[in-house]
Amino acid sequence: MSRVEIREAELNDRDALRGLMNTYIYDFYHYPRPEEEKLENLLDVLMEKKAGTQFVAVYDGELVGFATLYFTYSTLRTGKVVIMNDLFVTEKCRIQGVGTKLFRACNQYAAYNGYVAMLWETSKANENAQKFYEKMGGEREEWYPYSIKPVIGVGD
Template identity: 55%
Template sequence: MTQVTIREAVMQDIPQLKALMLAYIVDFYQYRQPEDDKLNGLIHTLLEQKEGIQFVAETEDGTLVGFATLYFTFSTLRASKIAVMNDLYVVEAERGQGAAAKLFAACKGYAARNGYANLTWTTAKDNFRAQGFYDKIGGDRSDWLTYSVNPTSGIGD
């Protein structure tokens, strides 16, 4: 079992973090690769820690094997700030070894220490492995449905 340390992402992580994010976006979710300047801009925004934060899972030899992303927003119903865990990704070779649990714990701990009323997240309907993990760690399935729309498309497109 590989030992991993969880810590906040820093500037020196950018090359490895970017590669992990691309593996997550393109290989895992089979989504189109984002424009390089957009991905770089997102990483730099998260490093500023004003709109969100990223945590990385690092092996003893300095290799990054996973990441988790929190975004900061608000809940009208709670009249308070909440954290949204938008991403939790671990490379295939390290899955089942505890890195995901440590990344999740870092996100939960960050939210608790910083006064967030709630930590929420979503996962794909067909990502049964992730659903099993979230059930195992005590996540509550929401009664809410998630919708999305492309703001540049017409109504009914």
């Protein structure tokens, strides 16, 4: 797997990234397939590299993985943090070091750009990812993630 190239996504990766993102969302996590326009808008944002960026793994000319970073701040850490929102490698390339290379590229990006932390989360059911992140030196936080779908008029 030494022929794996890890780099920031480029415009010409867009079609392959769209396919990988759909595989990640729909096939891997079984979320509803995203609306095409929404996925295109997200790709636009990531290609601008202002609110976030993506790294890709290329093996023999084929995109086989990606990692998505979003930029924000942490009051508790009093500085910039990067959130690794996704790290995905196609099934045929798992356990071949591609995920490790993507993770390290994201971590180095955070270090070189002055972020005080790289944060991420994974599904409670994704035990393989949990083992991987622990192997990479990740530590579980003492915080519980929550989410809510925004609704107009609630709490008025």
